[in-house]
Amino acid sequence: MARKVCQGIKCVFIVALVLYSLTLVVSLVGVIAGGMGQSISNVASAFIYVAFHGLLIVAFLYLMVRIFAEVGYGSPPFSEKQANRLRLIAILALAFAILELVYTASMSYSIIPEVGYSIGINDAYPADSINLNVGMLAFSAIMYSLSALFRYAALLQQLSDDTV
Template sequence: MQDSEERNLQQTLASMSKICRAIRACFLALVVILAGGLAALILITLLNGQETSSSVIASVVYTTVGGGFAILILWNFSLLFEAVVKGDPPLSEIQADRLKAIAIIAAAYVILDLLFSVRFIYEPNPDLGFGMILNNGIAEPTINLNVGMLAFSAIMYSLSAIFRYAALLQQLSDETV
């Protein structure tokens, strides 16, 4: 009976390790695809523009920084699953730090969106997704606040606190045994 339960546990752990390895591979593939797409988009934008206007420079900066944030988030997610594949404890302070880093990067992305939104109020450019809306026939500037990314950042920060608490509880439990 004991051997059967232990064997089932080992099989479950092995299958979870395979799943985590596949998820990690997906995140790494997304990092490579996004980095390549970002580089291609920047090159196309710079080579296609006959003149280097401020809107072209702004779009390159926005794309580069925003894409860099997305790559960092995906990279940190791949590191989360890599630790599980290696057999490291999933509820550790290192994992909590990674989740906290994801939360900070996501918050930085929200700030980037907000700053570019405010910048484009004074220089509307509909090609970049920012511009003017019509409200009762009067054009009013808009400020974009990425609430979804802000909520994602808050969730990741909350998870980091839970992971840190669990790691401390585990350390306390290990010390008492």
């Protein structure tokens, strides 16, 4: 039963990965096309932000596909591979939070006021703000803790198998 559920969840994440990848490509083209007539530094900073943001999400979705595919193929869920994947998800979540923090800080205190003073990120605050995504930081800590638990469970499973 768990294998079928994991196969289904894997398929959902594959669809999400494909759709998001297509959206990312369209967004990157849109950033370039929308930047016609603007300074190269404005377009470059927007392009870099969208590209890094998108690649982090693509990597996250790919790791989720791999996690559920592994269990769907009958491999044990508590393994070193799964623990490493969960740790990588934690690192990606931390990188995501840092990317948002750096981007919003650079836009708020930008040398180019027309970019920094008119941008609204997340909740589109009317004033400049620096966004610290505490939810993503908490998610990163939870995923790192889960990776340690999975690593410990894999060790216990190995010790149990060696005993029998």
